[in-house]
Amino acid sequence: MKVKVIVMPKQSILDPQGVAVRDAMRHHGLPGAKSVRVGRMIEVEVDGADEARLHDIARDLLSNPVIEDYQIIFE
């Protein structure tokens, strides 16, 4: 079973890496870049995925819940 976990900075949190990437995009010929947020994509191949356990792991291991939100996509 393939599972994707997407971890993004919370909307209310300033993402300095995203701001730096946005400015670089503007200097590389994309002046319309309005906002950029940089997060992580974790692809997991797992046998017999326990959904509750995956949520625990996404919260405790893969993200920092103080500044990040996660989303789990089961495929």
Added chain:
Amino acid sequence: MKVKVIVMPKQSILDPQGVAVRDAMRHHGLPGAKSVRVGRMIEVEVDGADEARLHDIARDLLSNPVIEDYQIIFE
């Protein structure tokens, strides 16, 4: 316009961060974790996205084409 750029390590490249996360998952009650790959998810809000320009930026700025593949999702 919202655009997502997903940057993942190439399949043929060893992903040590993914191996470390897989081992940690196994120790956190998910013994079925077979493989994990860790990449980046970049969300861009852009006015008047030029598709060819976005591909240039994804290749030159957001990824390292030697070890990573990128994928652009237009929403």
